[in-house]
Amino acid sequence: MIGRVATLALAALLAGAVSGPALAEKGSAEKGLAQTVYAVSQEGGTVTPVAPSGAAIPVGKGPAQVAAGPDGRLYLxxxxTHTVSVVDGPSGAVLARLPFAGQPFGVAVAPDGRSLFVGDWSGARVVRLSTATGAVEGSVGVGRDPAGLVLDTRGLLYVADRESRQVSVVDTATMTRIATVPVGEGPFALALNPAQDRLYVACVRSGDLHAIDTATLTIVGRAALGGMPYGVAVSGDGARILVTNQQAGTLVVLDAALTPVATIPVGRYPEGVAVSGDRAYVANWFSDSVSVIDLPTLTETARLPVGEGPRGLAVLMSKEIP
Amino acid sequence: MRLVAPTVFLALFALATPVTPVLAHGPTPQKVDQSVTIAAKPEAVWKVVGTFAAIDTWHPDVARSEAVDGNAAGGRRKVTLKNGGTLDEGLDEMNDKTFTYSYRLSDADLKALPVSSYSATLTVTPDGDGSKVEWLGRFYRGDTGNEPPEELSDAAGKTAMNAYFGNGLKGLKAKVEGGKAK
Structure with missing residues (x-):
């Protein structure tokens, strides 16, 4: 077992050494970009900084999903309650409550922080809002029950259409849907790898993970995991895909070929997962905690208490205060 | 990246077949968590509770239960409640060694329980000389829209799920400790 872990760690290092994004990330860290990881608790109505840890921030009733903007802001x-709230991460101040004519769920922020994309769960659409004013800038129809939203640097927005068994691909410049990619049953969470040439789709009901080639928008891999895969994230070097299995209470770690390399027990009903540096964070919805996973050793090193019902996680990048 | 094109094509083909009622998962999951202590060894409790489809032998709200496809992951039970509603539930995991199983609802029946979907886990652990049985789950209210009617709200779902799990554990305790039918 020890030998195996050591090999995996070495593999991760080697992959990191040849991977562009990992080097870029290392570079940013050296330039003083600090990362803060936040967990959002839906029942508790709070956002809790978990790394570095801090006091829970009350943000109002029922925040379900979260996205981090480029300017220290969190969008919930x-x-x-038909609202999207804007929270300043470092100060914990609620800056604005934007009205939303629908049932907001998935959130993504444009790289320049000017626009916000919000999935309307019962409205089968994605709405683009101005982050400054909350004004509606556009809207596009997608499949039923849009869940996870992910935006790439080309301006393509990927939407997990949970009840339509597909991923919708939206060109955000024109707010038109340019493609749909059929996946398994109950697609919920999405994650891009750092190179952004792969989109991973966790399907809750069919219990599998799909890999989409973002250049061709076709499926190029599938891993049957069983249970209920509810969250997905990719390590900074792209070599590890992390999938929470809600029903089993585990974090499943796969390599880039989608071969499982470890199954790590976490809390009950784990949902969101996020990566910051060489650690992964898992929101344990039922246990009201966040598991901290050390990626080089693939072990759980801590379990931090947070507000009731944590589901989403976000990583804020900010300049380190000298 | 492994190429699995043939599998994918087959899967797409299968997906093209129309499939009837979809479970609506809303955006606000709710917890249900009930437990009971029983004056019997976990082995004895598991003998009663460990057969997934045999819920009709211990749950007082259940009229009958039918096994489909065995007592392992993939197996199912079709439960008919005394209120006339039915629950079609499938096993995700069955562990005879650690005395735990996990399952989920396949098709919602608001007559049975006012919820649109759920998954649940039942676990038997040692507790002193006896056992503790924990039955917990995650569910979504019956109407997952923004303004659900009272009878399909989060609160109605909580009441119903807590009652269903709580009654079941009381029935299980009576069955194991009394050795008699529910």
């Missing part, structure tokens, strides 16, 4: 979808 409050599904049952």
């Amino acid at each position: 979808a409050h599904s049952d």
Whole structure:
């Protein structure tokens, strides 16, 4: 077992040494970009900084999903109260509550921080809002029950259409849907690898993970995991795909060929997962905690208490205060 | 990246077949968590509770239960409640060694329980000389829209799920400790 872990760690190092994004990330870290990881608790109505850890921030009823902007801001979808709240991460201040004519769920922020994309769960559409004013800038129809939203640097938005068994691909410049990619049953979470040539799709009901080639928008890999894969993230070097298995209470770690390399027990009903540096963070929805996973050794090193019902995680990049 | 084109094509083909009622998962999951202590060894409790489809032998709200495809992952039970509703549930995991199983609802029936979907886990652990049985789950209210009617709200779902799990564990305790039918 020790030998195996050592090999995996070495593999990760080697992959990191040849991977562009990993080097770029290392470079940014040297330039003083600090990362803060936040967990959003839907029942508790809080956002908790978990790394570095801090006090829970009350943000209002029922924040379901979260996205981090480029300017220290967190955008939270409050599904049952028709609002999107804007929170300044470092100070914990709620800056704005944007009204949303629908049932907001998935959120993504444009790289320049000017626009916000919000999935309307019961409205089968994605709405583009101005982050400054909350004004609606556009809207596009997608499949039923849009869940996870991910935006790439080309301006393509990927939407997990949970009840339509597909990923919708939206060109955000024109707000038109340019493609749909059929996947398994109940697609919920999405994650791009750092090179952005792969999109990973976790399907809750069919219990599998799909890999989409973002150049051709076709499926190029599938891993049957069983249970309920509810969250997905990719390590900084692109070599590890991390999938929470909600029903089993585990984090499944796959290599880039989608071969499982480890299964790590976490809390009950794990959902969101995020990566910051060489650590992964898992929101344990039922256990009201966040598991900290050391990626080189693939072990859980801590379990931090957070507000009730944590689901989403976000990583804020900010300049280190000298 | 492994190429799995043939599998994918087959899968796409299968997906093209129309499939009837979809479960609506709303955006606000709710917890249900009930437990009971039983004056019997976990082995004895598991003998009663460990056969997934035999829920009709211990749950007082259940009229009958039918096994489909065995007592392992992939197996199912079709439960008919005394209120006339039915629950079609499938096993995700069955562990005879650690005395735990996990399952989920396949098709919602609001007459049975006012929820649109759920997954749940039942676990038997040692507790002193006896056992503790924990039955927990995650569910979504019956109407997952923004303004659900009272009878399909989060609160209605919580009440119903807690009652269903709580009654079941009381029935299980009575069955194991009394050795008699529910």
